[in-house]
Amino acid sequence: MKKNTNWLYxxxxxxLLTGFYSCKPKNTSDAISGDAAQKVYVAPGKYDEFYNFVSxxxxxxxxxxxxxxxxxxKIIPIFSVFPENGYGYSEETKPxxxxxxxxxxxxxxxxxxxxxxxxxxxxxWIFANANNTPRVARVDLTTFKTAExxxxxxxxxxxxxxxxxxxxxxxxxGTRFAVPMDNDNGDVPINTYRKNFKASISFISVxxxxxxxxxxxxxxxxxxxxxxxxxxxxxSHDWFFFSCYNTEQASTLLExxxxxRDKDFILAVNWKKLEEYANHGNGKKEAxxxxxxxYDEKTHSATSTIEKEVTVLDAKDLKDVCYFxxxxxxxxxxxxxxxxxxxxxxxxxxxxxxxxxxxxxxKAIADKKFIGxxxxxxxxxxxxALYGEVKKPGLxxxxxxxxxxxxxxxxxxxxxxxxKWNIKDLKVIxxxxxxxxxxxxxxxxxxxxKPNGKYVIVYNKITKDRYLPTGPELAQAAQLFxxxxxxxxxxxxxxxxGEPHYGQAVAxxxxxxxxxxxxxxNQNQNPYVTKGEKEAKVIRNGKKVxxxxxxxxxxxxxxxxxxxxxxxxxxxxxxxxEQDWDVPHGFAIKGANNAELLVMPGETQSFEWNPxxxxxxxFYCTDFCSALHQEMQGYVRVSPANSxxxxxxxxGANLPDTTxxxxxxxx
Amino acid sequence: xxKIIVFMSISVVTILYACSGGNNKSEATTDxxxxxAADNGNPSYxxxxxxxxxxxxxxxxxxxxxxxxxxxxxxxVKCGACxxxxxxxxxxxxxxxxTHRHTAEWIMNFATNTDDMINKDPKAQAMLEICLVRMxxxxxxxxxxxxVYEFMRKNDGVK
Numbered sequence: 075m076k077k078n079t080n081w082l083y084x085x086x087x088x089x090l091l092t093g094f095y096s097c098k099p100k101n102t103s104d105a106i107s108g109d110a111a112q113k114v115y116v117a118p119g120k121y122d123e124f125y126n127f128v129s130x131x132x133x134x135x136x137x138x139x140x141x142x143x144x145x146x147x148k149i150i151p152i153f154s155v156f157p158e159n160g161y162g163y164s165e166e167t168k169p170x171x172x173x174x175x176x177x178x179x180x181x182x183x184x185x186x187x188x189x190x191x192x193x194x195x196x197x198x199w200i201f202a203n204a205n206n207t208p209r210v211a212r213v214d215l216t217t218f219k220t221a222e223x224x225x226x227x228x229x230x231x232x233x234x235x236x237x238x239x240x241x242x243x244x245x246x247x248g249t250r251f252a253v254p255m256d257n258d259n260g261d262v263p264i265n266t267y268r269k270n271f272k273a274s275i276s277f278i279s280v281x282x283x284x285x286x287x288x289x290x291x292x293x294x295x296x297x298x299x300x301x302x303x304x305x306x307x308x309x310s311h312d313w314f315f316f317s318c319y320n321t322e323q324a325s326t327l328l329e330x331x332x333x334x335r336d337k338d339f340i341l342a343v344n345w346k347k348l349e350e351y352a353n354h355g356n357g358k359k360e361a362x363x364x365x366x367x368x369y370d371e372k373t374h375s376a377t378s379t380i381e382k383e384v385t386v387l388d389a390k391d392l393k394d395v396c397y398f399x400x401x402x403x404x405x406x407x408x409x410x411x412x413x414x415x416x417x418x419x420x421x422x423x424x425x426x427x428x429x430x431x432x433x434x435x436x437k438a439i440a441d442k443k444f445i446g447x448x449x450x451x452x453x454x455x456x457x458x459a460l461y462g463e464v465k466k467p468g469l470x471x472x473x474x475x476x477x478x479x480x481x482x483x484x485x486x487x488x489x490x491x492x493x494k495w496n497i498k499d500l501k502v503i504x505x506x507x508x509x510x511x512x513x514x515x516x517x518x519x520x521x522x523x524k525p526n527g528k529y530v531i532v533y534n535k536i537t538k539d540r541y542l543p544t545g546p547e548l549a550q551a552a553q554l555f556x557x558x559x560x561x562x563x564x565x566x567x568x569x570x571x572g573e574p575h576y577g578q579a580v581a582x583x584x585x586x587x588x589x590x591x592x593x594x595x596n597q598n599q600n601p602y603v604t605k606g607e608k609e610a611k612v613i614r615n616g617k618k619v620x621x622x623x624x625x626x627x628x629x630x631x632x633x634x635x636x637x638x639x640x641x642x643x644x645x646x647x648x649x650x651x652e653q654d655w656d657v658p659h660g661f662a663i664k665g666a667n668n669a670e671l672l673v674m675p676g677e678t679q680s681f682e683w684n685p686x687x688x689x690x691x692x693f694y695c696t697d698f699c700s701a702l703h704q705e706m707q708g709y710v711r712v713s714p715a716n717s718x719x720x721x722x723x724x725x726g727a728n729l730p731d732t733t734x735x736x737x738x739x740x741x
Numbered sequence: 742x743x744k745i746i747v748f749m750s751i752s753v754v755t756i757l758y759a760c761s762g763g764n765n766k767s768e769a770t771t772d773x774x775x776x777x778a779a780d781n782g783n784p785s786y787x788x789x790x791x792x793x794x795x796x797x798x799x800x801x802x803x804x805x806x807x808x809x810x811x812x813x814x815x816x817x818v819k820c821g822a823c824x825x826x827x828x829x830x831x832x833x834x835x836x837x838x839x840t841h842r843h844t845a846e847w848i849m850n851f852a853t854n855t856d857d858m859i860n861k862d863p864k865a866q867a868m869l870e871i872c873l874v875r876m877x878x879x880x881x882x883x884x885x886x887x888x889v890y891e892f893m894r895k896n897d898g899v900k
Contacts, residue, residue, distance in 0.1 A: 592880070595818055606817040626822035627874050629831065651822055653879040701873045704833075726831075 095469050110565045113556060116143040121586070126531060127186050127200055130154075131573030134181045135211065136202055141518075141529060141579060142554060144568030151590065152211045152220045153181030153298060155669075156676055157469050161220075163669035165645065165680040166600070168367070169378035173207055173225050173347055175362040180673055184575040185236060185302075185438070189280075193240040193307050193523030194655040197584035199285050202238035205484035210247055212285055212595065214371075216590045217564050221369050222415045225289045227362035227384050228274040229253045234300040238280075240311055241525070244345065245287065248316050252297030254324075256362045267325040267656065271297040274386075277315065277352075286368065288382070291352040293343065294388040296398070296449035299332070300341075302407055302473075307414035307523050309433040315417050316402065317408035320590045333423060335497040337400040337456065339373070339448070340408055342418050343434060347395050348387065356392075357385035369374050372599045377604035390450025392633055397439060398448050400456040401428055407473035418482060420471040427471050427484060431461035436695055441633060462500045467493050472513060475520030477527030477557055481522075485512040485532060492555065504632045506562045508553055510536040517557070518579035530562070533574040540567055550574060584684075591655035594677030597699045600678035602647035607631040612723040619644045619721075625659040625673065626651040627700040630693070633708030639720035640688055647680045648673050652691060660696025663710070670696050685712040756808070790860050791865075800845050804899045805891050812885075812892025819879040820889065826896050832874055840897045841879030841888070848893065849874075849886040 094443050116122050122140025125147075130136055134154030144515035155162030155171065162171050171177055179513045181204035189199040192602040199221070214221040216586035219550045226232055226247050234248025253269040262270045270295055273394040279290040299320040306313035321338045326333035351357070353596045362384050369376040389396040403421035410417050417430040420556035434560040467654060470488030477483065481503065483494050490511055514533045537551045549569035556563045595605060601660075604610050604622040610631040613620045619642050626629045638644060648661045661672040663683060671679045685691065695706035724727075749846060790796065816824075823832035839848065843864070851858045855878040858865045869875060881889065 594880075606819075607822050608817050624822065627877060629822070629832070631822070652877055653820070653881075654821060655876045657877060700875075 075510045100369075109616065110556075110563065113564045114142040114144065114554065116140065116145070118370060119498055121582060123582060124150075124529070125582050125585055126516070126552075126577055127188070127580040128574045128577040129186050129202065130183050131550075131575055132570060133160045133572030134183050134204070135572060136183065136186060137574075138201070138218070139552075139568070139570075140582075141531070142564050142565065143427050144160035144552065144554060146571070149571060150213060150217060150218055150220065150475060152202050152213065153178075153183055153209065153223070153491050157669035158384045159672035160669045160679060163677075163681060164671055165375075166375040166378050166678075166681065169376040170220060170223055170367045170369060172367055173209070173365045175207060175378065178207045179701045180206075181572070183572075184233060184413050185489040187236050187238050187245070187521075187574055187580045188239060188243045188578045188580055189285075191310075192198060194244075195519055195522055195524075195578075195580045195584065196538070197580060197588070198576065199242075201238065201622035203232050203235035203247065204332075205232055208235075209245065209341075210245055210287065212287060214285070215398070215630070215667065216588050217261065217371065218370060218589070219369065221285065221371075222287055223365075224277050224278060224289065224368045225364035225366070226289065228253075228272075228276075228292060228294075228360075228386070229276065231299075232298045236277070236278075237305060237314075239301045239305045239314070239345065240307060242280045242282075243273055244290065245278040245280060246303055246305075246314060246316075247273070247278060247316075248303060249273050250299050250301065252309065255360070257360055260296050264325050267297060268323050269530075271325070272349050273297050273300060275300065275343070277348070283588065290383055291348070291357050291385040293348060293396070294386050295341070296389075296451065296703075297516070297570075298339070299328075303404065303418075304410045305345075305406055306432065307410055307412065309572060310410065310414040310417075312344055314343045314345050315408050316343065317405040317411060317419055318343040319404040319406075320538060331350075333404060334359070337402050338404055338421075339398040340401045340417065340430070341451075342397045342399060344395050348392065351387055351395070352385060353509070357387045358384050359383050362529045365404060370599075371593075374593070374598065374600045376701065378411050386728030395396070395418035397435070398451050398453040399430060399435065399459045400445075400453065401430075402426065409476075409482075409521060410473040411476050411497055412478055412525060414523075418474045418484075420474060420484060422470055422472055422487065424471065425469070427464040427467050427495075428686055429461045429464065429497065434461065435459045464500045464502065465480065467495060467740045468503055473515055474525055475515055475517040475530065476525050477517055477530075479519070479525075479527055480611070483557065483562075485516065487511050487513065487535075490535065492530065492562065496555070504562050506555065506564060508532050508534055509551075509567070510534055510538060511542050511552075514574070514576045516577040526560050528556070529579075530557050531566075531577060531579065533570070533577060535573075537569075537597040541569060552577075580727045591675075592653055593651075593674060594658075595651060595653060598649070598676055598678060600649075602680055603647075604647065604649040606651070607725070610723070610725075612644075613636070614721050617642055621646045621723075622649070623647065623661075624649050624651050625695065625706075627657070628695070628702040628706040629725060630708045632694075633725045635708070635723045636711040636713075637719050638710055638712045639717055639719075640685065643684070644683045644685070645680050646683060647678055649678045650675050652676070656700060658697050659699055659706070661693065662696045663693040664691045672697060688712050688714050688717075747775055754818070762835075788863060789847060791847040791850035791854075792864050793845045793846075794853035794883070795849045795853075795886075798845040798849060798890070800890075804895055806895075808891035809895040810886045810892075812888035812890065813895075814819070814886050815881065815889050816892055819881065823874075823876075830872070833876060834868060836896055838891055838897060840899075841891050845890055848890055849883075850884045852879075852881050852889060853883065867875050 124141040126139040143177040151161040208226040228255045231250030233250040245701035252273040275293040298318045301317045303316040320332035367378045401419040403423035405419040406422045468486035468489040474484040554566040650673040664720040825835040828835040828837040
């Protein structure tokens with residue numbers, strides 16, 4: 075025991091020394107962990123340097139993190155209902171999830187793209203794709219709310235989306251699934267795929283000022299699976315590049331049957347020429363149906379319009395717009411470097427990364443260096459388009475982003491690592507393991523003309539042993555690497571929500587000062603707004619009852635409501651009268667079978683309530699608002715259908731009978 | 742064994758102490774009350790005027806009816822939820838007599854610079870102890886504040 079004690083004293087002394095030492099600059103041996111902690115530590119009360127917008131995958135939402143801390147700041151519902159704030163449940167937001175298939179409460183959200191001006195992030199909007207029921211959304215970065223959702227006709231599996239041109243002229247949406255087109259007969263044998271199935275790439279125009287989206291035209295393309303894409307930059311500004319697989323045109327057991335050919339394609343599209351053809355009326359109008367949903371910031375309400383027509387241009391009729399470039403083994407990522415000269419295709423089954431040259435592609439087209447055509451589209455010779463190959467980069471290259479210093483960083487799914495390589499000499503410079511199986515990666519501005527090569531964030535598909543176990547399903551996770559030096563250094567793991575695919579990051583300074591703090595109550599044009607407690611009321615119109623109710627710290631007007639009857643369809647129109655930042659109020663009512671509402675300051679939100687039986691129903695504020703938050707409550711009385719209780723409503727007036735007052739105890 | 746634990750604890754304390762600079766130490770002992778006391782003790786703070794952009798408000802002996810009418814509209818949307826026009830407290834104090842209790846400058850500064858005033862002004866703090874709800878900043882413009890003040894004067898009987 076004595077011996078042991080001495081040993082522990084020694085340990086204590088060592089600890090003491092180390093402690094003192096740690097106050098001084100670090101040496102290289104202890105810098106790895108100590109340095110990393112410092113680099114991601116954002117002190118309480120301090121802001122992060124970057125916003126990181128991360129797709130939610132199967133949760134249909136987008137989450138917003140701060141970097142370098144990895145702190146989760148917000149979840150923005152886009153394609154999925156969100157009972158926590160009433161998105162998709164309130165009367166105002168239900169139209170956002172309307173489609174030609176009716177109300178769709180969920181989707182699979184994969185990719186995000188921040189709006190750009192001159193090839194640089196401008197911080198105005200972020201676009202999001204819905205994979206399953208094909209849609210593209212625009213999220214406003216002043217309100218952090220979904221502002222618009224546009225459904226896409228003639229599409230299935232909207233995977234190759236929502237990538238944009240350098241001035242956000244267009245958002246593209248290429249389909250993963252070829253299908254019979256919407257106005258063709260889809261009731262055909264599946265094995266008639268090659269005859270009856272087609273693919274589409276939609277070009278969605280974006281209004282410069284309002285951001286409003288419109289399907290400008292669609293490109294009809296052969297029935298292959300379009301996977302990912304990126305627009306050209308600078309000299310390649312007029313072009314868009316799409317990776318595709320299943321050039322075998324298989325419709326069953328794709329795992330095997332779509333992996334037969336040595337090379338699939340990258341499709342190069344001259345979108346400027348395509349636009350000209352569309353503007354000259356070369357397109358054919360097709361009758362289709364798709365929903366266009368817009369949220370109005372003044373009325374705090376969405377409208378859904380069903381559009382009836384789309385302009386289609388067939389790639390094989392356009393002789394100088396589309397070219398296929400052979401690309402090894404089922405290419406996935408299709409990434410263009412900041413200069414616009416190099417196009418990186420990542421064949422997910424390939425043991426190399428091909429890098430194509432924009433100049434060589436142009437020359438090959440001019441010299442007609444084609445090896446033939448594929449469904450009427452010329453196929454350029456591989457070597458005529460190729461700048462070079464990165465040899466033995468790792469296994470399963472998926473996605474590439476750029477650091478702005480002439481290097482590329484690529485995720486390797488199979489070998490679980492990120493690999494940094496030089497674009498000019500195609501030599502691998504550095505590799506770091508990731509934990510595990512990385513999918514997408516993101517460098518702030520890493521797919522634009524101006525990357526900020528400080529960090530790379532890697533979104534891993536598998537985490538296994540990285541976090542405390544939580545049953546069969548584990549957190550998917552992001553990993554933050556410092557890439558400012560020669561060696562990439564792992565700084566931080568942070569768990570994410572849903573399944574992140576692509577993410578985008580941007581300097582916080584571009585967005586944070588434009589954040590809306592509250593909505594001006596005087597500008598509120600919701601038809602059911604209550605501007606001040608004097609205007610609060612309950613109006614019966616047959617079976618429909620509209621309750622105009624206000625919230626302010628910490629009471630409702632009205633908070634006593636009687637005269638609701640069974641069979642009534644009650645609409646609660648809740649207006650938050652606060653005019654200060656960070657003071658939302660919640661609204662919940664017992665037995666409500668939709669959701670609650672979170673109402674932002676100056677906003678009006680409504681939901682429908684159909685009481686199931688006569689009785690007393692309490693309602694209250696769910697968002698802790700003040701010291702008297704717990705007092706922010708009310709009652710609504712529901713009477714049988716044949717009752718003659720009249721509508722009445724008040725706050726502070728409907729006092730209990732004084733003769734039944736509870737006794738005062740003690741003094 | 743106990744000794745060892747004590748020794749280990751001392752090591753930890755020493756390390757923490759060694760690492761903390763003078764700043765941290767003083768931060769730890771500064772609380773809001775002493776800050777407030779220091780500010781209130783500052784002779785440049787005028788408790789009659791409060792703190793904000795209004796230093797001298799011209800008020801005539803008669804009522805400006807147009808201003809009062811505009812103020813009444815603002816009251817209905819932004820103030821009436823918490824302030825009655827009688828002397829009865831609702832969430833905040835009733836407005837009857839408010840123009841006798843405070844100067845025009847104090848009221849208008851409080852309406853437009855609410856958080857700073859609640860943090861510093863002794864009268865505002867005394868009222869917070871009664872109401873327990875910090876008056877929200879309702880984002881009232883300078884003109885709105887003047888109009889609301891005129892409406893308060895009307896409520897207090899100025900003709």
